[in-house]
Amino acid sequence: MDVSDPSSSNYGKHWTPEKVVEAFAPSKETIDEVKAWLVASGIADTRLSLSNRATWIRVNATIDEAENLLKTNYKEFEHTDSGKTTLACHEYSVPKSLKHHIDIITPTVHFAVMTNEKAKRGSDQGTRPSRQVQAVPMADPPTLASSSSAFNYSICSTITYPQCIRALYNMPVGTMDK
Structure with a gap:
């Protein structure tokens, strides 16, 4: 990107929000291929919607559907101090042909803070020790x-x-x- 290159005549020229969206928005091909995979996997087109600027696809799916789609198992994680819970998984998978089209899927493996894990399905409930932070x-x-x-x-x-x-x-x- 020439706006980041000090040797460019465009160095330091800030982009408008519209230019940023245009530069990073997925192509029509990407949107079409990801939607086709979702529909072929049993998610009705009526349960798919694009964000306002068409930068991501919202999928209205059950946990079971998401687990089957992503070949994963979701668990509920609880923040030790606040007690707030979130859904996440340890790993997930998408078809190889779509990997270059997808930047991120959420909720999946991303956490804002460390949490204790509670199994989503009753029998294997447990906790993980919290991470110790050491001053440097x-x-x-x-x-x-x-x-x-x-x-x-x-x-x-x-x-x-x-x-x-x-x-x-x-x-x-x-x-x-x-």
Whole structure:
């Protein structure tokens, strides 16, 4: 994308929301192929709808239908502190011919926070130990005025500083007066 390339004349020219949608929206072929798979799998076309900007397909399906469609088993997960629950699975599958058309399916394997697992079907209820978070000592951040020659870029794989981003994207140091 030339808007991200400092050597491009379009560098830094922001896109409108419409241009972003246009650039990342799925093709008609993608929408048609995914819908055809869903319908062939027993999901009526009347239970499919496109988002407002046609960037994703909403599927109105039962858990059993979703499990059969994605070859998975859904479970209910409960957040330890809040008690809120969400559906998710450990893995899922789509036909190989559709993999390049699909970026994400939700709900599936994505969590915003760690949770305890409760089996959706009664007999194998259990919990998973919560993940322990350990503090990592950090060095004092370099000042923005630090010269790039004195900056230790090896830390960029663990902590992101403006110097890391400038090096990664070949961005010049800003020249605007404060």
